[in-house]
Amino acid sequence: MRSIDVLTQIVRARGGKVTSQRLLIWQMLAQDHSHPTADDLYVRLKPILPGLSLTTLYSTLNELVEWGEVRRFDTGDGHTHFDPDLTPHAEVICMRCHRVMDVPEVTQPMVLPDHVAGFQIVTRSEQYYGFCPICQASALSPISVIGEARAIQTPERS
Amino acid sequence: MRSIDVLTQIVRARGGKVTSQRLLIWQMLAQDHSHPTADDLYVRLKPILPGLSLTTLYSTLNELVEWGEVRRFDTGDGHTHFDPDLTPHAEVICMRCHRVMDVPEVTQPMVLPDHVAGFQIVTRSEQYYGFCPICQASALSPISVIGEARAIQTPERS
């Protein structure tokens, strides 16, 4: 997401109002790269702004997503996560325990084909889905029946 | 996801049972690349297997995700989508109307850094977030205040 100043300009330009709630939520989110859920943020904000309601938090988060300032995604744990980091980056996600690890490096963006011409791309992310070391060891995994054969190729580190 | 035969083997190997419900859900999902929600699938399956319950559908979908056979993701529309396509591919997602377009091409996977060593990668996806032509035109977009400056660079088509 962009700076508080830019967001302030945008809201004012639209005839909106820059309230203390919006400011605080923006600040809290801007510095948080832990992929928080709405509730994570609520827990952190409530002590600072005790009057804050979940309703306001949700509506503020939703408008940020709609404005393209924040990315909303789901790691598979059934909770909606928010990420203010629009820098192209990659995430490695465990399909069983839903742990997410950020990877700052990213491959070059590809040439998008013609049938998506006209799309204005705001950000890009890569996701590597798999099983973390702990979950691989789980005896419940049917993957173990097959062995390692399914792992997709990743280049050797040089 | 892998073939019905492979799934059958896996379930049996675990002491599980290959029921008519599981078979039908597997078949329906395997051929569906439209990113269906649980309800989408339910609507399609109900006429074929009238006794089917949502409970069973959810538990079958959940186990497929947990087994790493299907990817669960959220486009931002508030619904959980399922994708049996584990072929690395890219998606272009509109942040306002939540439309998803598949892009078959994909960039080369990157070398994953050391702190994710030990992860068994099953699949990879790239996501390009932005605004589709229709949503760009929306007067509500604060993006228009800023202009085109934010669009990230994508290479020219050659």
Next chain:
DNA sequence: TTCTTTGCAAATCGTTTGCAGCATG
């Protein structure tokens, strides 16, 4: 027969909505 899975109904829980009061511009 044994043990997993199914399906119903009820519970759960994250998120949204309606509306009156409040605060920003």
Next chain:
DNA sequence: CATGCTGCAAACGATTTGCAAAGAA
């Protein structure tokens, strides 16, 4: 002082759970 925003309480809706009955192996 006009209007957009907030917060409460209630509604909502997708998903999960408990448990008895059904059906694979």
